[in-house]
Amino acid sequence: xxxxxxxxxxxxxxxxxxxxxxxxxxxxxxxxxxxxxxxxxxxxxxxxxxxxxxxxxxxxxxxxxxxxxxxxxxxxxxxxxxxxxxxxxxxxxxxxxxxxxxxxxxxxxxxxxxxxxxxxxxxxxxxxxxxxxxxxxxxxxxxxxxxxxxxxxxxxxxxxxxxxxxxxxxxxxxxxxxxxxxxxxxxxxxxxxxxxxxxxxxxxxxxxxxxxxxxxxxxxxxxxxxxxxxxxxxxxxxxxxxxxxxxxxxxxxxxxxxxxxxxxxxxxxxxxxxxxxxxxxxxxxxxxxxxxxxxxxxxx
DNA sequence: ATCATTGTTCTTACGACGAT
DNA sequence: ATCGTCGTAAGAACAATGAT
Numbered sequence: 001x002x003x004x005x006x007x008x009x010x011x012x013x014x015x016x017x018x019x020x021x022x023x024x025x026x027x028x029x030x031x032x033x034x035x036x037x038x039x040x041x042x043x044x045x046x047x048x049x050x051x052x053x054x055x056x057x058x059x060x061x062x063x064x065x066x067x068x069x070x071x072x073x074x075x076x077x078x079x080x081x082x083x084x085x086x087x088x089x090x091x092x093x094x095x096x097x098x099x100x101x102x103x104x105x106x107x108x109x110x111x112x113x114x115x116x117x118x119x120x121x122x123x124x125x126x127x128x129x130x131x132x133x134x135x136x137x138x139x140x141x142x143x144x145x146x147x148x149x150x151x152x153x154x155x156x157x158x159x160x161x162x163x164x165x166x167x168x169x170x171x172x173x174x175x176x177x178x179x180x181x182x183x184x185x186x187x188x189x190x191x192x193x194x195x196x197x198x199x200x201x202x203x204x205x206x207x208x209x210x211x212x213x214x215x216x217x218x219x220x221x222x223x224x225x226x227x228x229x230x231x232x233x234x235x236x237x238x239x240x241x242x243x244x245x246x247x248x249x250x251x252x253x254x255x256x257x258x259x260x261x262x263x264x265x266x267x268x269x270x271x272x273x274x275x276x277x278x279x280x281x282x283x284x285x286x287x288x289x290x291x292x293x294x295x296x297x298x299x300x
Numbered sequence: 301a302t303c304a305t306t307g308t309t310c311t312t313a314c315g316a317c318g319a320t
Numbered sequence: 321a322t323c324g325t326c327g328t329a330a331g332a333a334c335a336a337t338g339a340t
């Protein structure tokens with residue numbers, strides 16, 4: 001148990017630490033110290049009060065400290081508002097200056113890189129759950145942003161809205177989603193959604209894709225596709241890919257399944273499209289030259 | 301006006317390789 | 321073993337353009 005003198009000293013120490021922290025930027029160690037001190041002072045005072053050991057002078061000191069901190073809190077509150085107003089005005093001004101600068105034909109100003117890779121786990125997860133239609137709405141993007149930044153205290157590693165937009169654009173292109181769309185769905189996103197549904201159904205997927213498959217924009221325009229038939233629980237005669245694309249050859253179906261799996265892997269673990277393509281080339285070359293040798297065909 | 305796509309540039313990490 | 325340099329892949333970001 002602390003003596004009255006020690007309690008008073010802790011109170012003053014507490015006030016000094018808080019003032020100091022407010023005047024400068026606190027690091028984690030300082031923050032932790034203030035937190036511990038707050039607990040210690042609070043517990044000691046309430047204990048002493050409960051046991052009737054709290055002296056009048058300590059009590060008065062405690063009240064004075066609280067009043068000073070209250071006043072300070074009010075002042076800081078006002079200051080913060082002012083700073084926010086100034087920041088907002090400055091941002092507007094800077095934006096307009098930068099716009100003018102860019103429009104005068106100067107070279108592009110690339111933002112300084114903060115990290116080599118983004119905190120993309122939320123975006124990857126969303127992409128994988130919506131492979132049939134990886135186009136998040138504004139609300140979706142805001143939710144992804146909030147989820148990604150929820151536990152990040154360091155400002156410099158927090159995602160920005162535009163980074164989410166760009167990540168989806170780049171990932172659709174790099175993971176092979178766009179080329180798959182063109183190659184197998186004739187550029188039709190509805191067909192792509194159906195194919196995605198069928199492939200995931202074949203693989204015994206969790207059918208989480210139902211969310212986008214029956215998404216709000218689609219639901220508003222009901223169509224007699226394989227997808228809507230499924231939603232109405234009218235199961236087609238065939239299941240999986242043949243139900244959606246009845247006229248494709250087995251070879252094409254196999255190729256589609258392979259490319260789909262590669263696409264999923266790229267999204268899940270990173271793109272690495274160039275290494276992947278290179279590996280494919282090596283494997284293909286090795287395979288073809290091996291079979292040529294088996295047939296006795298002279299190489300080169 | 302807003303959002304997606306495409307082509308492209310730029311930054312960073314990393315491996316190979318030679319010099320010490 | 322440890323550097324410094326160089327080339328390259330991956331991925332983030334930008335600009336122009338098109339679609340709705």
